[in-house]
Amino acid sequence: MTESDATVASKAHRAIDAIWRIESARLIAGLARFVRDVGLAEDLAQDALVAALEQWPESGIPDNPGAWLMATAKHRAIDVFRRLKRLEEKNEEIGHRSEAAQELTVAELDAADDDVGDDLLRLMFIACHPIIPTDARVALTLRLIGGLTTEEIARAFLVSTPTIAQRIVRAKRTLAEARIPFEVPSGTERAMRLSSVLEVLYLIFNEGYAATAGDDWLRPALCEDALRLGRIMAELAPAEPEVHGLVALMEIQASRLKSRVGPSGAPILLLDQDRGRWDYLLVRRGLAALKRAEDLGGALGPYALQAAIGACHARARTASDTDWPRIVALYDALAQLTPSPIVALNRAVAVAMAYGPAAGLELVDGLDGEPSLAGYHLLPSVRGDLLEKLGRLEEARIEFDRAALLTQNARERELLLARARSCANTPRT
Secondary structure (H helix, E strand, O other), rough: OOHHHHHHHHHHHHHHHHHHHHHHHHHHHHHHHHHHHHHHHHHHHHHHHHHHHHHHHHHOOOOHHHHHHHHHHHHHHHHHHHHHHOOOOHHHHHHHHHHOOOOOOOOHHHHHHHHHHHHHHHHHHOOOOOOOOOHHHHHHHHHOOOOOEEEEEHHHHEEEEEHHHHHHHHHHHHHHHHHOOOOOOHHHHHHHHHHHHHHHHHHHHHHHHHHEEEEEOHHHHHHHHHHHHHHHHHHHOOOHHHHHHHHHHHHOOOOOOOHHHHOOOOOOOOOHOHHHOOOOOHHHHHHHHHHHHOOOOOOOOOOOOHHHHHHHHHOOOOOHHOHHHHHHHHHHHHHHHOOHHHHHHHHHHHHHHHOOHHHHHHHHOOOOOHHHHHHHHHHHHHHHHHHHHHHOOHHHHHHHHHHHHOOOEEHHEEEEEEHHHHHHHOOOO
8 A cells, every 4th residue: 555545544444433423323214113232233333344345445425424433334244144054053042133133124124214203212211321321421421422432432531442342232231131222212221321311411511520530630532422422412301391391400610620720731721711711602502501591491401400590600700790699599409309418518608608608607517427528538528628718728728638538539539738838827816
């Protein structure tokens, strides 16, 4: 291969990678509706991708690459089912697939191009099924719908590639063995499954927004993946207020990403951020999504309430303009809807900002001994901040040191240790 040929092939591979990110979820979703097996659908889609990698660098990228991939995957599906039928294996899983394929024809597979939106929604509900452990739901969602490779998911979550691969394999096996129907659930089942989908998307976003471990505080690519999937979900389920609430929350939080770290990668806390660096296009998109959630009627859900809290920050041009009493009221509503020690801690911070650090510290002290917060680094971090504001510097230093020991994120640890040193070095008055 000449240098020119290598350059052409490299450009083709980059183009194929971009096309795959766009088309893979649609491709897998369309196939899964007919083969009734998410794992098999992904295998067929991967076969189509391999064919594209082999053929497109020489033949050129087709005018409609998505249709080419779908057609290739369809023919591969028919070949697979014909072979399975000929072998007449007795294995239960093979039998299940063969039964599904007995009447499968090219004409029927052509219908996989129909109802793409419904297919994507079905795939989202399948990938986030509560029968699968949470970490596997996250990995499977990024794999099937996000179009990420196993290696990319592993890098994003700082775990080994074999670990992620095992999670995905086990998740697909669990779905196949449980014979989960490839359909959009209804009634109470829909509400439960939708909650699981939103939980997965927000877990992905949060890991990018404030990484739990590693050397970087932010992983913007994960935020982008979660936001992209959330926007897709909002298009697929436009009548669900909490979907718009979650999108609003992610848009508003994502607007601050560039201002959350300094040139060296050190974290910058909300009240210290340069608001001129906030992305106000994302802010406007977030506020519009929040309005859509509100316009659908009924009480706001937990994601929409958190988005409303974010909106209070987004509307304040300076930190001193923040409507903290309004934020306290929103946390009151959130605590009634989804009471938890984390919500109580966040409410205490808002109370401190609205009514003074002593009022907030009293609430934080009331959370001491809460089992679920025993190893949570933000409890001593918040307590240290309030003690520092009250001038109780030695107590604050101890709390910041304790928080630094608990966090697994290197950047956050550096920030907490710096605050501890600042308390130790500040002259007593």
